[in-house]
Every structure is written in structure tokens, then in C-alpha cells.
Amino acid sequence: MRRPFNQDKPIYIQVREKIEDQIINNQLKEGEQAPSTNQLVNFYKINHATVTKGVNQLVDEGILYKKRGIGMFVAGGAREKLVQKRKQSFIEDYVVKLVQEAEKLGFTEKDIILFIKDVKGSDTE
Incomplete structure (x- = not known):
């Protein structure tokens, strides 16, 4: 269980x-x-x-x-408050860390966008 x-x-x-x-x-x-x-x-x-x-x-x-x-x-x-709170948390928890790590690895903004498009595209197949 x-x-x-x-x-x-x-x-x-x-x-x-x-x-x-x-x-x-x-x-x-x-x-x-x-x-x-x-x-x-x-x-x-x-x-x-x-x-x-x-x-x-x-x-x-x-x-x-x-x-x-x-x-x-x-x-x-309530729903709108929660959505806004979650969006802010998403940015802080994921996007900021993604950008920081990408910069360390030398990825450009264009690279990141392509990675996201590739991942998102693989979900629809």
C-alpha cells in the first residue's frame, strides 16, 4: 500500500x-x-x-x-491567490536555479529555450 x-x-x-x-x-x-x-x-x-x-x-x-x-x-x-503564489515559487525554485546553472555551464538564453522546446515537444509525442 x-x-x-x-x-x-x-x-x-x-x-x-x-x-x-x-x-x-x-x-x-x-x-x-x-x-x-x-x-x-x-x-x-x-x-x-x-x-x-x-x-x-x-x-x-x-x-x-x-x-x-x-x-x-x-x-x-482563493484559486487566483494560490496560482500566483505557485507561479512565484516556480520561478524561485526552478527558473532561478536553471538560469544560474546554465550560466555556469556556458549555455546561452537561446540554448535554454531550445532545451525547453525539445523537452516540451517530447511530451506531446
């Missing part, structure tokens, strides 16, 4: 990212009710405090909001 979490980062961050992915992929839409912490605890078989920490971060950032006695809901503009 495959474990739903890896050892590379804290589980509460992975729980948070799973909810973020559902919002980005439109599985959870703005205004819809998100899974409750109890549902997530039972589904993933993890500690309640772990789930609560990940969910509360999303609440603190305005991605989810609480309706007392009803549950958590996806906030308006």
Missing part, C-alpha cells in the same frame, strides 16, 4: 498542499465547503493537530474561511 505522505516535508504542509491542489484543479471551487478536519483525520489516519495546523494556515492566508458550526469553505479569489 502506498503511503499518502512522504518524508521530505512535514505532514501538515502536505495536507495543506493537497487542499491547495484541489482548489487549483477546480475540484474545490470558491464558496464550496472544504473537507472538515475530522474527515481529513479519518481519511489520512493522522493526528488531528497535524491536520488543524495545515488547515489553519490556509485560513490565516484567506484561502479558506470558517463558518461557525458549519465548516470550512473556499474563499473568493
Whole structure:
């Protein structure tokens, strides 16, 4: 059986990212009710405090909001906020490192673009 979490980062961050992915992929839409912490605890078989920490971060950032006695809901503009955040992370985590390494190896901008086109083209075959 495959474990739903890896050892590379804290589980509460992975729980948070799973909810973020559902919002980005439109599985959870703005205004819809998100899974409750109890549902997530039972589904993933993890500690309640772990789930609560990940969910509360999303609440603190305005991605989810609480309706007392009803549950958590996806906030308006949540998807756009997450997409923008992920784009920025992508640039910082991948593009900056790619450019730095390419410069060390003497690749030109044109070389990098050709490499990207080659890789992207191989995905469509």
C-alpha cells in the first residue's frame, strides 16, 4: 500500500498542499465547503493537530474561511491567490536555479529555450 505522505516535508504542509491542489484543479471551487478536519483525520489516519495546523494556515492566508458550526469553505479569489503564489515559487525554485546553472555551464538564453522546446515537444509525442 502506498503511503499518502512522504518524508521530505512535514505532514501538515502536505495536507495543506493537497487542499491547495484541489482548489487549483477546480475540484474545490470558491464558496464550496472544504473537507472538515475530522474527515481529513479519518481519511489520512493522522493526528488531528497535524491536520488543524495545515488547515489553519490556509485560513490565516484567506484561502479558506470558517463558518461557525458549519465548516470550512473556499474563499473568493482563493484559486487566483494560490496560482500566483505557485507561479512565484516556480520561478524561485526552478527558473532561478536553471538560469544560474546554465550560466555556469556556458549555455546561452537561446540554448535554454531550445532545451525547453525539445523537452516540451517530447511530451506531446
